[in-house]
Amino acid sequence: MSGTFVGMPVFHPSTQPAFAEAARDAVRDGTLRGNLRHATHTIRAKRAKAVAEVADWAALREAGKRIKDHTLRHLDRYLEQLEAAVTAAGGTVHWAADAGEANRIVTRLVQETGESEVVKVKSMATQEIGLNEALEAAGIRAYETDLAELIVQLGKDRPSHILVPAIHRNRGEIREIFAREMGEWGRAAPEGLTDTPAELAEAARLHLREKFLRAKVGVSGANFMVAETGTLVVVESEGNGRMCLTLPETLISVVGIEKIVPTWRDLEVFLQTLPRSSTAERMNPYTSMWTGTTREDGPRTFHLVLLDNGRTDTLADEVGRQALRCIRCSACLNVCPVYERAGGHAYGSVYPGPIGAILSPQLRGTGSDIDASLPYASSLCGACYEVCPVAIDIPEVLVHLRERVVQGGEATRGGNKVVLKPARGHAAERAAMRAARWAFTYPGALRAGQRLASRTRRLHPRTLPGPGRAWSGTRDLPPVPAEPFRDWWQRTRGGKGAAK
Amino acid sequence: MSSRERILGRVRRALAGVPGDDTPYERAVARDYLREHGARTVGETVELLAENLADYRAVVHRTDAAGLAGVIAGLLAARGASSVLVPPGLDEDWLASTEVARVADRAGSTPRELDRVDSVVTACAVAVAETGTIVLDGSSDQGRRRITLVPDHHICVVRVPDQVVSSVPRALERLDPARPLTWISGPSATSDIELDRVEGVHGPRTLEVVLVG
Numbered sequence: 001m002s003g004t005f006v007g008m009p010v011f012h013p014s015t016q017p018a019f020a021e022a023a024r025d026a027v028r029d030g031t032l033r034g035n036l037r038h039a040t041h042t043i044r045a046k047r048a049k050a051v052a053e054v055a056d057w058a059a060l061r062e063a064g065k066r067i068k069d070h071t072l073r074h075l076d077r078y079l080e081q082l083e084a085a086v087t088a089a090g091g092t093v094h095w096a097a098d099a100g101e102a103n104r105i106v107t108r109l110v111q112e113t114g115e116s117e118v119v120k121v122k123s124m125a126t127q128e129i130g131l132n133e134a135l136e137a138a139g140i141r142a143y144e145t146d147l148a149e150l151i152v153q154l155g156k157d158r159p160s161h162i163l164v165p166a167i168h169r170n171r172g173e174i175r176e177i178f179a180r181e182m183g184e185w186g187r188a189a190p191e192g193l194t195d196t197p198a199e200l201a202e203a204a205r206l207h208l209r210e211k212f213l214r215a216k217v218g219v220s221g222a223n224f225m226v227a228e229t230g231t232l233v234v235v236e237s238e239g240n241g242r243m244c245l246t247l248p249e250t251l252i253s254v255v256g257i258e259k260i261v262p263t264w265r266d267l268e269v270f271l272q273t274l275p276r277s278s279t280a281e282r283m284n285p286y287t288s289m290w291t292g293t294t295r296e297d298g299p300r301t302f303h304l305v306l307l308d309n310g311r312t313d314t315l316a317d318e319v320g321r322q323a324l325r326c327i328r329c330s331a332c333l334n335v336c337p338v339y340e341r342a343g344g345h346a347y348g349s350v351y352p353g354p355i356g357a358i359l360s361p362q363l364r365g366t367g368s369d370i371d372a373s374l375p376y377a378s379s380l381c382g383a384c385y386e387v388c389p390v391a392i393d394i395p396e397v398l399v400h401l402r403e404r405v406v407q408g409g410e411a412t413r414g415g416n417k418v419v420l421k422p423a424r425g426h427a428a429e430r431a432a433m434r435a436a437r438w439a440f441t442y443p444g445a446l447r448a449g450q451r452l453a454s455r456t457r458r459l460h461p462r463t464l465p466g467p468g469r470a471w472s473g474t475r476d477l478p479p480v481p482a483e484p485f486r487d488w489w490q491r492t493r494g495g496k497g498a499a500k
Numbered sequence: 501m502s503s504r505e506r507i508l509g510r511v512r513r514a515l516a517g518v519p520g521d522d523t524p525y526e527r528a529v530a531r532d533y534l535r536e537h538g539a540r541t542v543g544e545t546v547e548l549l550a551e552n553l554a555d556y557r558a559v560v561h562r563t564d565a566a567g568l569a570g571v572i573a574g575l576l577a578a579r580g581a582s583s584v585l586v587p588p589g590l591d592e593d594w595l596a597s598t599e600v601a602r603v604a605d606r607a608g609s610t611p612r613e614l615d616r617v618d619s620v621v622t623a624c625a626v627a628v629a630e631t632g633t634i635v636l637d638g639s640s641d642q643g644r645r646r647i648t649l650v651p652d653h654h655i656c657v658v659r660v661p662d663q664v665v666s667s668v669p670r671a672l673e674r675l676d677p678a679r680p681l682t683w684i685s686g687p688s689a690t691s692d693i694e695l696d697r698v699e700g701v702h703g704p705r706t707l708e709v710v711l712v713g
Contacts, residue, residue, distance in 0.1 A: 039695040059533035066529040073521055076511040089678070095503040147701065148692035164692050171693055197693040201701050208702065213611040213650075229677040239649065239688035239703025246645040246680075247611050257507065262525055264677050268669035269533070271683075279691050282552065283631035283668075286703060287683035288645075294680045296607040297644040308503075312510035318517075415510040 010130070010158050013360075013368035016348030019377040020474055022370075023342035032343050035170045040334045046280035047331060047387070053282065054272065063269045065391040068325035071227075071260050072315060078227040078260045079306065085230025089292020091302040096254075098309050098414075103134035105305050106219065106252055110140050113250050115216045121234060121244045122146035123221030124162060124328055125254045125307055127350040128363070131219070142219065143185070143211050145240035147204050154181040160344025160352060162330040163278050168343055171195040182207050208240065218244035218299065222255045223327065224270060225304075228263045231291045232304070235274055237284050245288050251299035256307050258315075258324040270327060273389035277329035310363030316412035319400040323358045325390040330355075332384035332394060338377055347374065354384035358397040365413050366405050372423045375401035406430060428468055450484035457482070536666035537630055545629045546660045550711060552632025556686030557699045558707040568657065568712050572621060573597035575655055575708055581618035585647045589640025590621065594657065605643040611650060619653040620704075625681075627658045627709075628671045632686065634658060634709060635671060637679040645680055654704040656684075660713035 016022070026032055051057050071078055083093045096102035110118055118135070120126065120142050132142040132153075144153040151166035152159050155177040159165030166174065175195040182189040187207045193199060220241070224233040232253060234241045245251060261267065275284045293302050315321050333339045333353030344352035348370035349360035357378055361371040375398050384394040404411065406429055408422040422430065439446045457480040464472040483491075501509075521528075540548065550560045563571045576584060576598050583601045595602065603617050623641035624634045634656050636642045648654050658664065665671050675681060688703035699705070 035694070043691075043695045054537060056533040056537070063529055063531055063533055070525065070528045073515065073518060075515070076508050079508065079511070095507050097503045097506050101503060145702075146692070147690045151692070164695060166692060167695065174693060197696055197698045198700070200693055201690055201698045205701055209615075212702070213615060226677065231677045237688065238690045238692075238701035240701070242645065242649050242682065243702055246649060257511075265669075265672060268672050271668050271672075279697075281556075281685070283556075283628075283633050283683070283685040285556070285685050285687065285689045287681075289677065289681040289683075291678050291680075294638065297638055297680055298646075306507070308507045308510065312507060312514050315511060316514035321514075412514065415506065415513070 010133070011349050012130075013348065013364050013370050016368065016370035018369040018373035019342075019346055019348070020373060022346035022348060023377075026343045026346050027341050029343075031170070032168055033341060035168055036340055036343055038170075039164070039167050040340050043280055043334045047277065047334065050276040050280040050282065054276070057273075060269055060273050061389055061391055064273055064327075064389055065325060067261055067266050067269060068258075068390055069322075071262055072258065072321060072324055075257065075260070075315065078262055079257060081227040082225055082230060082260055083306075085227065086292060086302075086304050087230075089230045091230070091292040091304055094303060094305045096305055096307050096309070099129035102129050102254055102305055102307050102309065103131055106131060106254060107135060107138045107140065109250070109252050109303055110135065110217055111138070113217050115140075117141040117143065117211075117215070118217040118219050118252075119143050119145050119211055119215040119244045119248065120149075121218070121220035121236070121241045122149050122165075123219070123254065124350060125221045125256050126219060127159060129254070129307065129309060131254065143208070145208050145211070145244060146236075147201065147238060147240075150204055150208070151177060154178065154185060158345055159350055161333055162328050162351065162353070162355075163333075164330075168345070171197060171200065174200055178203050178207075186210060208243075212240075212243040212247055215244070215248045217250045217252065218248035220244055220251065220253045222253050222259055223274065224267060225255055225260050226262075226264055226267065227260050229291055231264065231289050233267065234288045235271075235284050236286050236288075237279065239286055242286055242288055245290065246298045248299055250301045250303070252303045252305065254305045254307055256309075257311050258326075274327055274329055277327075277331040277387070277389045310365075312415060313365075313412040314359075314362040317362065317400075320358065320362050320397050322392050323355070323362060323397060325392055326355055326359065327390060328355075329389055331387040331389065335383040335387050336378075337381060337383070338379060342377070347377065349374075354378060354394045354398075355392070358392075358394055358401060361401055361405075365411070366401070366420065366423065372405050375399075375405060425470070428466075428471070447484070447486065451487070453480050454482055454484055534667075535669050540629075540666065542661045545666055546664055546711065546713070549627055549629035549632065549658075549660075549664055552629065553634075553686070553709050554632075556632050556689075558632070558686050558709050561708065561710045563710060563712055565712060568594055568710065569597040571710055572655060572657075575710075576600045576619055579619060579653050579706070581653065583617045583619070585614065585617045585620040585643070585651055587622055587641055587643030587647065590623065591641065594621065605647045607644075611646065614646060614650040617651050619655060620647050620651045621655045621657070622648055623657050623659075624663060626671050626674050627664045628666075628668060629664055630667045633668075633671070634684050635675060636682045636684065637675060638681075639679075645682055648682065648684075649703055652704050653706045653708075655708045655710060657710045657712055660711045
């Protein structure tokens with residue numbers, strides 16, 4: 001847990017330690033590991049069942065992948081089409097090249113309404129840009145209304161999961177936070193609040209209701225934007241989304257440019273794959289779709305802020321751009337053995353887990369300790385790819401980003417081509433790779449080296465000295481056999497042909 | 501340069517090396533997934549709708565046109581409702597048997613006023629059997645989005661089998677994207693505490709679906 005700084009996103013990369021360092025504390029926290037293990041295992045089994053219900057899952061997954069790839073291939077065209085459609089339907093479209101610009105636009109739009117508070121639908125994009133902190137600095141209070149976001153906000157905590165930001169908290173901790181903090185923000189928690197989930201949900205209902213009923217400005221993201229019609233879609237469970245999208249007079253939606261789908265019909269794919277992948281339901285309780293403004297129904301004013309903030313840089317990377325297919329379901333987090341043990345905070349970003357490990361270093365660049373370490377926050381087991389409903393090959397992108405960190409090379413930052421230097425701290429890795437290349441080129445040297453290693457094996461330390469220490473700090477050194485394989489092969493079967 | 505031009509320029513530069521692709525969109529994406537799952541008779545589809553609605557904790561009732569007013573009156577009475585919100589175009593016959601005070605859905609009503617109303621009765625645009633979903637499109641027999649949100653008790657009437665489709669793809673074919681749409685699958689719920697599903701958060705905590713046919 002860490003305090004938030006006014007005007008500073010809670011996950012600013014410059015303030016985040018490298019993954020391995022942050023994860024070290026997390027794996028020692030027994031409560032955290034218990035909470036994560038319980039939650040991820042529950043949802044894993046449910047998801048598998050929900051997916052097994054549809055016989056054409058593989059075809060839906062492939063269609064989802066292709067729709068997104070096609071959209072990204074023609075993103076400029078679809079952005080312009082979307083802008084025209086939203087404008088024609090009565091909305092106003094704004095473009096934000098980075099987080100700072102998006103925050104300035106939203107702050108100005110709220111100020112123009114004369115209001116000093118907004119209600120928020122859970123939104124990854126506004127988390128990413130640190131909107132709440134920016135609004136706070138301008139004297140505007142942003143109330144999170146999703147139950148888990150509320151838990152995080154009241155607990156002055158940081159989100160640790162895409163779908164369930166308070167997944168690291170168990171019911172007892174949540175009860176404690178509600179009882180202690182709700183009164184500071186509005187209606188206090190009921191006396192004698194227990195830790196049953198139903199009672200906790202009821203306390204949240206009462207606490208937030210007064211905020212919904214008086215709200216004049218709502219802020220949201222969107223799961224999908226349909227270029228053809230200008231329709232925005234928010235998929236949710238609790239009804240807080242509907243409250244924020246329909247009761248206020250002004251609605252401001254901040255949405256990443258990659259959230260577009262070309263046609264209305266495309267929703268038939270994602271409305272089947274998203275709920276099953278995220279909450280493991282056939283369908284989530286509420287989905288809202290709106291196109292601009294509607295006379296005498298819902299907000300009179302609608303603003304759409306289209307957000308780049310590193311997305312076009314990601315698009316420029318041939319291998320990495322597939323990360324932009326992501327529909328933020330969080331299935332990859334729930335199956336990841338690393339996430340299950342390290343928890344979400346160690347990823348130093350609002351995007352934790354496998355998808356975060358490929359998204360954050362691309363959106364933010366690999367310049368900071370945390371972003372240079374994220375491509376290594378994986379055992380490359382591939383479970384994330386298996387469950388991804390848009391077939392993002394996360395291991396492939398991880399390896400690609402590792403290469404970029406170690407070797408440097410061309411990348412795009414802020415729309416400009418740059419040549420990255422190899423990251424510091426990987427000198428030993430590069431030296432080891434050079435040595436390996438040499439050894440594999442000269443079989444005699446390899447044989448001599450292997451024999452030497454076998455003969456001295458009793459003398460090998462358990463950890464590597466010098467620059468190798470960091471590597472062996474998180475790994476066991478493999479035991480060296482008494483005899484190299486090639487010697488054994490020669491001795492037993494080599495040249496004799498008829499091995500049994 | 502405006503941010504619009506900057507972003508569009510970045511997109512074009514990012515894609516500069518990608519080979520051209522002029523395939524029309526209809527052919528760019530293979531759609532070999534199913535339009536609906538499994539073969540069912542009309543009656544079986546309605547059965548599946550009832551089953552899936554109930555699975556997500558909606559309360560399902562079945563009646564015919566002649567019995568509808570009686571069923572609605574009974575549900576309002578059982579709830580102990582003293583007032584009911586009525587969309588402007590709701591069939592008057594549906595409320596013919598109840599004495600509960602009607603509250604009109606007026607543009608000028610404040611959310612607080614709506615919060616004092618006990619129940620709401622609406623029709624729907626379409627219902628989806630495979631997912632147990634009802635969809636509202638703001639037609640005059642469904643009213644503004646907020647009237648099915650703020651009151652704690654929603655009674656939704658589905659005309660079967662006409663308004664029932666099998667699947668999500670079939671539902672989208674019937675809907676008009678220009679209208680504000682609300683897809684509802686059971687009462688509001690959350691999985692935010694230990695990923696355990698709890699029904700009843702901000703939306704109506706009780707959803708009753710009356711299948712009329």
